[in-house]
Amino acid sequence: MIIRLTLKALIGIILALLAVIVIFIIYITASDYKPAAVVALTTDNNPESKLKQGEPFSVTTFNIGYAGLDQGQDFFMDGGTMSRSSSREQTEANLQAIIQFLKESASDFYLLQEVDVDSTRSNHIHEVEQIRTNLPSYGQTFAHNYKVPWVPVPISKPMGAVQSGLVTLSSFHSSNQRRFDLPGKESWPVQLFELDRAFIESRIPVGQDRELILINLHLSAFDKGGTIRKQQLDFMEEYIQREMRKDNYIIIGGDWNHSLPGTDPSDFPTQQGWPEWLQPFPDSFGPTDFKWAVDASTPSVRTLDSAYQQGVNFLAVIDGFLVSPNVEIISVTGHPLSFSHSDHNPVTGQFILK
Template identity: 60%
Template sequence: MIGAFLLYMTITDYEPKPVIPLKVTNNTNHLLKPGVPFTVTTFNIGYAGLDKNQDFFMDGGSRSGSTSKEQTLSNLNGILKFLKKEASSFYLLQEVDVDSSRSFHINQTTAIQRQFPGYGMVFAQNYLVPWVPVPVFDPMGSVNSGLVTLSSYKLKQNTRYSLYGKEDWPQQLFDLDRCITEHRIPVENGNELILVHVHLSAYDKGGKVRKQQLTFLKEFIQRHVKAGHYLIIGGDWNHLIPGTNPKRFQSTESWPEWMQTIPPDFLPKGFSWVADPQVPTSRTLAIPYKNGVNFKSNIDGFLVSPNVTVKKVYGHPLEFDYSDHNPVTAQFILN
């Protein structure tokens, strides 16, 4: 029985091409201007299921999905209300479900698009599995999910790039197919802003897959540096953002095994890390959220090229009400 199931999963395994062009829904014609501020918000919405009352089996908890359809909708409404109020120029949203058991098959991309009619939207699949059979007594089930990028400026070209590295078979059959998305945004001076949306691996033992993913990103960045583009890379890095320190946040839990740091030699010359060290963006999920107990850290933020000025950055202390992440926003100016 198990053998037949693994054979089926192997045959139906989602294997995206290394490079895939992505479509834009409702693209705009607004152009970025040098010297004019704009904002980018990154938020891992945790499929609107990982609210403060939730735990997660991969992090030591027991649950694999949202509590109920009603709670999922309540979380999603809270997330959308926050996003609308923030009114950022760009949004980078991770773990957005299209049709998944864990979020009661609510199409979250449709809900997002409905709330942002003036924005172009790009979706990139990074998780498509017919059935995730764990945990045994509460399986995650079917998953159809990915990254959503929203833009109030014209998106010239959008591309999905598969990241290096995979877990060993058969685990890889049930894992995300990690990727980045590259968004080319024309600037009035004839240059381009390359906005890169990232969501790196989390539970790879010893960070072995993440090391390969960082190698890919380093090579990717160097190609754009040579071309002289403006470059902003943002999202959920699933690494401690350099310049932040979890010791700032009270916790009785110890440093989790999955938490990795970014090697100093990864940082390209002249580039800067952008994060708000005073507001945590992530919590552990062994237990529901209890302030002062869960380990908190900054794993969401941005990396920017030297021709991009950072005016300010601020985390949003939502106290993990709707997701296991808090969002972070930065304001930039193209030099």
């Protein structure tokens, strides 16, 4: 009799758990973030200054790792165990150090990735607002690329609620800003908890009838075999070809999640082998007259399977710029910040529009 009651109770518990899981999946599916293919964005504090041909300007790309991936962190998707910043105090310290770098480098444009709005992993600190407040002279454009009510993994300490995205900061007037959804999705239900990859397009007037098309990009990382990344690059190639027919200037910057052309991870001493998620940039990507602006001497990303130790973690260059032939590259500098406050180092390019 006791065994029968225990078995009945166990079955009841299992059924209750299954019911909770089903209800949770239904809720997540119903609330899944599904933006349109192209979404108009607003810019806070859009400056009046106009970008001019022949005058040098700077662009910095920086994946800030939601101010939670400092030197002491690892990440469960990369083979580690952690899914959140170690503490609110550490998140705030990381964010303030990142903001201080942005202030001191004084770039004309910033392309930021993994900037949280309201996320468990970053202790619900509104990072977008703090950046806007601390850099009041810049126009700021934000677009979501990660919006999930609750990410339930890892089981021991789930990532939790996530609202995060891309931020473009500009010291020049922008006439139009749009979010472009990138193709390629994981299968259901995995996609419910994944990023919705996208890029921000900022159109910066130049003279009477031309524009600088400035793209803030963050491609997929953990898709097996790189199938999704290939779809995204095919989309970008078609986008570039359309814009080039308009005789515009194009600068595409961000986190490409590929080992970029002209760089070699073997140049950086490490005890780790090439990680499974990292792929070389495909030779087939065009157009061929575009140029890469990268700093091959300074790694821009580290692996996150363990906390950072110099000479141990695998390093690569995955952050940089692709520019049209009518954009002159003056210089490219990777900033060796030793991954102190993010798993990425920022990269700055100096350019002139011909």
